Amino acid sequence: MHRPKYFTPTEVSQHNTVGDIWVSYLGKVYDLTPLVNEHKGDVLLKPILECAGKDISHWFNSKTKDIRTHVDPVSGCVKYYTPRGRFVHVPPPCPRTDWANDFGKPWWRDSRYEVGLLSAKTRWIRVINTLTSQEQSLEVCSEETLDEILQRYLRYNSNAASYTWKHDGVELDMSKTLSENSVPDEDEEFYHCRLDRDLFSPSICLYFNDDPDELRAN
Template identity: 85%
Template sequence: MRPTKYFTATEVSLHNTLGDLWVSYLGKVYDLTPLVNEFKGDVLLKPIIECAGKDISHWFDPKTKDILTHIDPLSGCVKYYTPRGRFVHVPPPCPRTDWTNDFGRPWWRDTQYEVGLLSVKTRWIRIINTLTSQEQGLEVCSEETLNEILQRYLRYNSHAASYTWKHDCVNLDMSKTLEENGIPDEDEDFYNTRMDRDLFSQSICLYFNDDLTEL
């Protein structure tokens, strides 16, 4: 089973407003819009809003999955390290009567905001409709199966499921990834040979099945 959805960094970056705010960190993607709505108008949202649509993994210790810490030079105590300023659920540096810690889990440990995984490596492919000669470039996640790539392609062709997908005249297994279908990622080869990878991308040809399936 593949219950988790993968996202590209570009997709995450599009969610960069107060009404639609995503971030990624430590390989996962989070929708913090509910958090923003809950603390609307709170100055402690500022560092989060400034990083809307971005990766904030540098805020965290990858081993503990918690916010980075440091020794406070004034108190000599271990404190959260927040160079952009203190944010929601981070305690104040000194005891205060207007701050409580009865909120449960801090937002960075709360799985309710998680929407999927950030792709470790994305790649560009060309999808060629042999019926219409339409060609579409598509950035996809290397972890995605062809069926998941098909879902991305539906915005360009709502009948995409009515086609047989082939590469080098070989039918593709829609339940497998590009790599598993023998379509290698050649970015490293292009880098080593100093060639522009934008000049070439692997192509997939679609052959119409004459059934007009619509998803």
């Protein structure tokens, strides 16, 4: 089965321009660039643009998955709660003949914009190439398997798949997560002990597979 891709909040925050705008809400990550392009110049984009690269879960009711509502103190009617101002696909507070409501699903319910899931917990690890002694710190998603972490590491070593990955001398199962491989997440302990977690992130050691067939393939 196809696994959804996980993203760190840092990765989401890097998509923060009009031409490349991501947001996250209710545990999912959305690329709203097509929406922005479709409504280019519309003043109703302003609240969305102001939150480019950020988590906007506070805009939503976690149970209904819809925009939060409130009772208008003047009219007594239930209306969408948009303290940053009304945005695309939110109806006007009063009936208007110039508002087109034939857009189908509002963008926050449209799965076309969904690109993956937001990690509930990220971890820092040190990946050490024992062949070259190069070390790289990586922020990874706790939900990711080692195979998925390997994909993150390819930018630093395009031959990473030709290595055996180990922790404390034990070969890791690349189909499992760090926790499932008994690589401890000690962030809470470091926090309570007032230790800098960046100084104590677990290390993953890479050992090159010197199989002659693999060497010829590479």
